[in-house]
Amino acid sequence: MVDLTSSCMVRHWSNWVVGSGLDGSMKIGLRRGWELWEEQLVRDLYPDYPAILRVLPHRTYWAVRSRARKLGVVTSREIWKASTVRSIEELSRTHTTSEIASKIADMETHQVDAIIKYFGFGRKPREGFRRAGIPVIDDVLYRADQQGLTLVEVDRRAGIGKRYFAGRRWENGLHGGHLARAVFALGGELYVEWEDD
Template sequence: MYVSESIKRGFNAKQSMIRYMRKTGRTLSGRLIWMPSETDIIEEFWPDWPAIEGRLPHRTAGAIKAKARAIGFKKHVQFWQPDEKKRMVPPYKAGEPISDIVVILGDRSKRQIYGKASHLKIRRPRKPPKPTGMRIVDLIRQRAFDLGYTMAELDFWVGRKKYFVAPKKLDTWAISGALKILGGSIVAVWVN
């Protein structure tokens, strides 16, 4: 008897919530319920986003996209063609600006190009470190770059946090440690 009473109360509560939502047009949390006329707009104007958003101004772009997915619409997937890959890889590896690669490929975005390069596991050449204005630090950073080390690795080896990544002042302990690791030394030159 106890189980059937609880089921009955649960059923009544559900019916009460449904009546409330039909009456107000909102869920219990206050969100608008999707009406059949709104889903008809999505079905009629799919995939013209500006037209859909213009006709549903009270809905966010994310809500419209979620409802479109729930209805069964999926965004258009544009597959990479083999000739596009062949045209993208050499300039990407050469370090040409991404804006130039976008022009070469035509209808691909920067994000798509970076994503494809990541998928193909190709990298752009590393950029040399920018000068800091501290000659000895610049020489150490350039030497580490020439040997293929990152500034983060150099910081780890000398026991500093982001000193060589973004140096702001001279740190003699970090500099002497880096010179030992990179096989260098300081030579004093006296100018008369």
């Protein structure tokens, strides 16, 4: 067992590193610089972290991840502007992805494909939605079907964001706020009608 409180260890603590592996195991050892063959291995095997850690057992997951970022092999995530997403949504109904990419500056076809896939744009609605058997839900589904909207688009327009309609979450219990927002987003009004005895 290593005594981390000894004067020798305290004096040279900056050279020691404590980290964790991909499996959650703790590792302790001396901090070493990266050798060229290790960096080349990261370049060749990225993004297969388990394979890299099998070959470099003395490196932690976080050290490998940091080195991959410094070497520039990590693909950075793209941040999409709201105006670009809205433009792609409008164009996706009538244009192909290559046509959309040519109309929007600094956009490539694979980026347009990613946005369309992520947000579910341009999909043709199914032949009617599967009915729920709950009158207010059925009314929302019928209205969305009339407007040619997918259930993902209904959730987005209503500002729900939790896939209430697309995930059929009403089956776990009705949520009045989500229903009201969907009705208003689809151009309807919500009111109560009482039956007299």
